[in-house]
Amino acid sequence: MAAAQPHTRKPSTRHPFRWGLRRSHVLAGLVLLGSLLLVALYARGASERERRLAEASFIADADRLAEAVRQRLLQYELSLRGGVALHSAAVETPTARQWRGYVDGLDVRRQLPGMMGLGYVAYLDPKSLAELQLRQRAAGDGLFTLTPRGVRPHYGAILYFEPEIDSSRLAIGYDQYSDPTRRAAMDAARDSGEVRFSAPVRLRQQGRDGQAGVLLFAAVYRTARLPASQVGRRNALVGWVYAPFRTAEFIDRSMIPVEHNLAFRIVDVTGGAEIPVLASDDWVDGDTAEGAGVLHTVTQQLYGRSWRYDFQHIGPLTSAGMRELQATLITGVVASLLLFAMVMTLAQTQSRAETLAHRLSDSYRRSEQRFRNAMQYSAIGMVLLDRNGAILESNPAMAEIAGVSQAALTGTLFSGYFADGHDDVSRTREMEALREGVHRSTRRLRRHDGDLREVHLASTLMPGDDGSDVARLVQVDDVTERLRAEAQVHALNRTLESRVERRTRELTQANHELESFAYIVSHDLRAPLRSIDGFGRILAERYHAVIDAQGQDYLARVRNAAARMDELIDALLKMSRISRGEFKRAPLDLSRMASDVLSELRQTDPGRDVAVRVAPGLRAEGDPALVRNLLENLLGNAWKFTANTARATIEFGVEPGEVFYVADNGAGFNAEYAGKLFRPFQRLHRDDEFKGHGVGLASVRRIVERHGGTIDAIGRPDGGATFRFTLALVAQRR
Structure with missing residues (x-):
């Protein structure tokens, strides 16, 4: 029995461990099951809530889309009412040109996307239809044909439709009143005085088998005020303004936002x-x-x-919250598994904690040694100070800066080594900066031998427990030599600035003298030119019978050369004034300015047939007189060099990046000589081909440079030319 007792006690010593391990397993399993049950209950309730939120969000998106359609149609209504106002304000029916101008002003393609255009339908009886046909024939517009043909009490004929394209011309002359669907909408607009929709119809603007669409009608009366009764409205009716749009393209072209789902x-x-x-x-x-x-x-x-x-x-009805719910469910499952793992690993925590403490102790010792080595071998002086500012420890670099040994530094006040004072205000600011981070300053340190050195100080608080005697770490960097070098550089810079200023004054004076010289020489040259021209004219008038034909030709050449020299002097003076005149900055309408210049060119040469295109809305800022001179030269050159071109075209517009351009299809030039275009008196065409002085483009270049811009030119012989320029003071186009 005594021998059996040890055998029975041995397994009992391991039983508590096994029992504890089993209890840990049971507890981990219960935690896992409870966590998963809570996650499942939460997921069930949250998924139903998210489904309702997704449905509500979908309904809100749908309502916003329906309201967006209403708002877009309101813009169409306003355009129709503007057309009604145009007809009501006119004494007679507006002409096709007036109607085109109104529709062009609306900018239908950009401002009213989705709408095909705007048209006018005249309300006619057989008599007024005949009068309309006679008027159009008398005006040279040809016979106005009504479709479908036939005699009816009243007609609703389309007179105008803009913007005019090949397909929209099919609608001109169509009797809208002959179609019951259109007629119902037209009568409703007439009787109510409001804008009315038609039922879906086939659009005439797309041909006989056109696409489906709807029409908006607004009645036009003879009087500006709406007649009170329906009878009065029917008697005062003169027509309708209408707008068609294709239903298949309405959403895409009208830019109404549609959610992807x-x-x-x-x-x-x-x-x-x-x-x-x-x-x-x-x-x-x-x-x-x-x-x-x-x-x-x-x-x-x-x-x-x-x-x-x-x-x-489209697709399952979910919301962004459903994805978050799925992430939460996964997180809950993972958390449950983590709790299970944590219970199983508690037995190993103590051992791991002891191992970690041992490693931290070794790491602390290594960190302390690295800090000591950093102080010992640093090229910058470093000192550790206590709370009273006394030096507890220093490195060899600090001893070298102070001119004493490390042992002599220990125990002394750090502030005693500085020649400049340190008042209470400075100490307060230093402590505030230290609490926020690093305090940096520049002070004068007096060495043991009396030499003064400029040093940069970087002071920071040292973290530690309450019993630590180290309060601050101060790094001391001797910058005396660097500051002296910087002072020498500053002195050299001041000398250089003085020399630059003197050179600038000399250059400015030379420019003024050069301008004065050019002005005086240009004026002094006129006197001998006038003498040459005057005596040449006297010779031609008084001695005409004495001088033979060849002499008369020589004399005419002399006078022509003198006149050309006088013109060159005038051009030279104008070009010099461009650089000297006062610059006046103002907002500019470049489109209107270019149109005025082209109108003047047409008046000077009314026999020319030139197609001109000027982009609308081109605006900039600059000197009005200089920019006007610039456009006169560029557009004048385009007008001149297209004189021998059939179907001449001139275009003024803008490219991306606010780069303006003037393009033509005239004589052009060789691209190899493009650099000579902007030099004074440089011409790429003979004088018998195209007249000129050779200073126009030089003046253009000076004007552009005065505005801070650039200019270049591209072209090819007989292939036209394009001049592109920028103005640095460009404002946004409105």
């Missing part, structure tokens, strides 16, 4: 009938407003019609 269609439900208006590309047919595929329906009353919007959701 939203499909929709619009159905005209006026009078109980359902007529499809348009549908998005991803709409799935076969679903109705009551079907499971339609999540939301909106009905709007738009200009006398009822439109129903049906919305479908």
